[in-house]
Amino acid sequence: MKFVDEFRDRDLGQGLAAAIAREAKPERLYQFMEFCGGHTHAISRYGVTDLLPANVRMVHGPGCPVCVLPIGRVDLAIDLALGRGVILCSYGDTLRVPASAGRSLLKAKAAGGDVRMVYSAADALRIARDNPQREVVFLAIGFETTTPPTALVIREAHATGVANFSVLCNHVLTPAAIVNILQSPEVRDLGTVPLDGFVGPAHVSSIIGTRPYEFFAEEFRKPVVVAGFEPLDVMQAILMLVRQVNEGRAEVENQFSRVVDRDGNRRAQAIVAEVFELRREFEWRGLGTVPYSALAIRATFAAHDAERRFGLEYRAVPDNKACECGAILRGVKRPVECKLFGGACTPETPMGSCMVSSEGACAAHYSYGRFRDRVPATPVVA
Amino acid sequence: MCLAVPARIESLEAGEQAVIDVGGIRKRVSVALVEGVAPGDWVIVHVGYALARLDPEAAAETLAAMAAAGLEPGTLA
């Protein structure tokens, strides 16, 4: 595929690997966090780690929307499907997310719930139009990439009077999560990994632009390089980060200039702002409660807000005690350090959310790299 | 989840829809989120929506920088 295959070229990859090896100073350690699950997936699938010198390490971040969806929110969706008889539409990735008491949306479907997988938010709206006598709820998840389509269908349902359509909104915000990784009360308990920089989101940044990261670069003195999701994009971003560290710079750079600019997609931003407002706080699986980190539907569109429409009340449910997703999503632990990894917890029988999506750190590691773990654990500074 | 694929706009249709070519396969997607796209333009597509344009010239520059980094020590990426 054009604009994909070129960015997976073996020779270019080897050239970049050589450049990283040449420029990374052997006397120091470089630890970079790739925020996005898309990067985690590319790194695992293409064996990027194997092409890096031992002193350049990648730490997986929390940027997988499926992985950060907390149990209590999945429970709300399951209760709607089973208890209220709604048609519950959702992207495929969320169907297997483990909820409380061993439940999942897939199991709710097997138990007779009308749970339907959709490819697009527009499909959910179409189902509502086709079933005017039924309540149709779209379980919306995702970062800034996936939010604008949800905003569009809410606006359209409002404008065209599709009264039986509502959205259970779980859209979350990337910058808030990055701040939380760098400074939060939990950092004191879990410890924190010394990070030298971030590989910044690809498609999220096509919407929000690179400007929001300028704050981290300045405030936390961490370089950020926004990068595409192909393996060579990640490698070039790592090279750019190594250079920033070597030169003592902490700037926002854009490796993904073919899609991203500083301002992002203004039209999409305006539509999102019209339909959504900030939530004061939101629970993230693994990160806990993060202030101003998610979106809620504005009062104008209240009729299409499933939380208001069905009077839903959120109850937090703790994760399985043995699951280390929390520490893994912060980069403090690696998947193999979880006792359940590869035994009780596999992609077929996920115990925690990081094992559900192929972008989750545990699933990516299980599928592509678990037998290559020979490097010592990441040092942790409390 | 955030995956999006590059696609070329083949033709524009009513209702802010477009027919695109994704690796040889034709699909209909919404272009309501991108301003002023025209047939021949490249976009990236996510969950049935074009999200942003893809600039072929910038892609070529990025590839050139990758090649340069692999060859000459000290070349700017």
Ligand code: SF4
């Ligand atoms: S292996 Fe499973 S249980 Fe362990 S941290 Fe990963 S998702 Fe959680």
